[in-house]
Amino acid sequence: MSSEDYIVTIDVGTSQIRVIVAEINSDGTTQIIGIGTAASQGMKKGSIVNIDHAVQSIRKAVEHAERMVGIEISEVYVGISGNHVSLQQSHGVVAVSSEDREIGLQDIERVMQAAKVIALPPERMIIEVIPKQFIVDGLKDIRDPKGMIGVRLEVDATIITGAKTMVQNLIRCVEKASLQVAGIVFLPLAISELCLSDDEKNLGCVLVDMGGGTTSLTIYQQGHLAGAAMIPIGGEYITNDIAFGLRTQSDVAEQIKVKYGCASREHATKNETFTVRMIGNSKEMTVTQLELAQIIEPRVTEMFQLIKEQVKTMGFLEEPPGGYVLTGGVMSTSHIIQVAQKQLGSAVRIATPENIGIKDPAYMGGISMIHYLQKMGRIQVPDSKMEEEARAKKARNFSPLKRVKTWLSEFI
CATH class of the missing domain: 3.30.420.40 (ATPase, nucleotide binding domain)
Known part of the structure; x- marks a missing residue:
C-alpha cells in the first residue's frame, strides 16, 4: 500500500495523543485500519509547554500506528482547539464567471475566498471558513448553489480564527516529529459533524468534549455553529x-x-x-x-455545573431544546450519564464511534476528522485506486464470449 492510499489524523490531547489511520477506497469512502496512542508529555491544559517532550510523544504515537498497519506515515491532518479560537461572521460577493451563468465549483471557491477578506490582527490566523448560506441573485437559504443559474453569488460565512503562535507551535511539533502537515482541522467542528444530527443542530444543542485536561463546548442554533469555548478542566x-x-x-x-x-x-x-x-x-x-x-461524584458534579454556567455566560439557554451531547475520554466512566442528567437535564446522551470497531469516546476526535475531511471533499481518490477499479469493472463486463472473440481475433 502506497502513502497515497491512506489518510492519517492526529489528536494531540493533554493526557493522550491518538493517531488514526484510514484507507481510502476507490469510491472515495474510508475505512479505519489502525490506531496509535501514547501518553502526552509536554502538554498542559491543551497547550504546548515543552516542545521536545511533545515531539517525542507524537513520534511514539505515530510509531505505534505504523507498527499496527505496516506502513510509514509521512503526512498527517492535525486537530486543533482551545480558548484561543474565536468565531467571526463574514460576507463574500462575486460575479458568476461562466458565459452561460451556471455556478460551478470555481465560483463557489472564489466566493469563499472573498469571505476570507476580513480585518485580522497580525497575531491571528484563519483556521476554517464555514458557509452558513449561499445567496444567488437575492435568493437566500441555499445550501449548495452548484449548477444553479445566476449572475451574483454571495455567501454568509462563519470564520474560525486562532492565535497564530498556538497554531504554529503545534505545527512545529508535528514537523519536528518528521511529519508533514497536510492540513489543520478545527476539532470541535469535526466532532460536531460526526456526533450531531440535523435535528439537534436545528433545535439548538451543546456538544461537550471532555478530555484529560480540557473540556470543549460547541454550541449550535438554527442549524449553524453559534459559539465555541473551552474550560480548563478534565x-x-x-x-x-x-x-x-x-x-x-x-x-x-x-x-x-x-x-x-x-x-x-x-x-x-x-x-x-x-x-x-x-x-x-x-x-x-x-x-x-x-x-x-x-x-469521584462531587468532582464530576462540579464539572457539569461549570459547563452549564459557561453556556449561560455565553448567552445561550442552560437547557437547550436539542439537549447536551457528551463525548471524550471522561465519558467512559461508569454511570456518568446519570450524574449528567441530574445537572444538565434529561436531554443528555453520550456519543461514541460506531461501526468501526472502536467504541471508546476518547477516539472520537481523530475519527471525526476523517469523517469531516471526507464530507468536505478533501479526500482525493489516488490514481492507482481509480485505475484498479477501472480494471476490475472492465473485467466484470468482459464476458466469456468476448474473451473467445478477442482470442480468435489475434489469429485472424
Missing part, C-alpha cells in the same frame, strides 16, 4: 482527587479510576474492593468502589 481533576483522597501516586490513581471508577454513589457497590499502596507507607489499604465513588 479527567485529570478526577485523577488528582483520587490521588489526594487515597494518598497514592497519580499513575496509580489513573489506573484505579479507569478500572474501578463509578461516577454515581447510587450505582456503586461495597462488594467490589481493591487495594491501594499509599505514599510513605509500605502497607496497602483496602478500598471499596462506593468509597471511590464518594470521591
Whole structure:
C-alpha cells in the first residue's frame, strides 16, 4: 500500500495523543485500519509547554500506528482547539464567471475566498471558513448553489480564527516529529459533524468534549455553529482527587479510576474492593468502589455545573431544546450519564464511534476528522485506486464470449 492510499489524523490531547489511520477506497469512502496512542508529555491544559517532550510523544504515537498497519506515515491532518479560537461572521460577493451563468465549483471557491477578506490582527490566523448560506441573485437559504443559474453569488460565512503562535507551535511539533502537515482541522467542528444530527443542530444543542485536561463546548442554533469555548478542566481533576483522597501516586490513581471508577454513589457497590499502596507507607489499604465513588461524584458534579454556567455566560439557554451531547475520554466512566442528567437535564446522551470497531469516546476526535475531511471533499481518490477499479469493472463486463472473440481475433 502506497502513502497515497491512506489518510492519517492526529489528536494531540493533554493526557493522550491518538493517531488514526484510514484507507481510502476507490469510491472515495474510508475505512479505519489502525490506531496509535501514547501518553502526552509536554502538554498542559491543551497547550504546548515543552516542545521536545511533545515531539517525542507524537513520534511514539505515530510509531505505534505504523507498527499496527505496516506502513510509514509521512503526512498527517492535525486537530486543533482551545480558548484561543474565536468565531467571526463574514460576507463574500462575486460575479458568476461562466458565459452561460451556471455556478460551478470555481465560483463557489472564489466566493469563499472573498469571505476570507476580513480585518485580522497580525497575531491571528484563519483556521476554517464555514458557509452558513449561499445567496444567488437575492435568493437566500441555499445550501449548495452548484449548477444553479445566476449572475451574483454571495455567501454568509462563519470564520474560525486562532492565535497564530498556538497554531504554529503545534505545527512545529508535528514537523519536528518528521511529519508533514497536510492540513489543520478545527476539532470541535469535526466532532460536531460526526456526533450531531440535523435535528439537534436545528433545535439548538451543546456538544461537550471532555478530555484529560480540557473540556470543549460547541454550541449550535438554527442549524449553524453559534459559539465555541473551552474550560480548563478534565479527567485529570478526577485523577488528582483520587490521588489526594487515597494518598497514592497519580499513575496509580489513573489506573484505579479507569478500572474501578463509578461516577454515581447510587450505582456503586461495597462488594467490589481493591487495594491501594499509599505514599510513605509500605502497607496497602483496602478500598471499596462506593468509597471511590464518594470521591469521584462531587468532582464530576462540579464539572457539569461549570459547563452549564459557561453556556449561560455565553448567552445561550442552560437547557437547550436539542439537549447536551457528551463525548471524550471522561465519558467512559461508569454511570456518568446519570450524574449528567441530574445537572444538565434529561436531554443528555453520550456519543461514541460506531461501526468501526472502536467504541471508546476518547477516539472520537481523530475519527471525526476523517469523517469531516471526507464530507468536505478533501479526500482525493489516488490514481492507482481509480485505475484498479477501472480494471476490475472492465473485467466484470468482459464476458466469456468476448474473451473467445478477442482470442480468435489475434489469429485472424
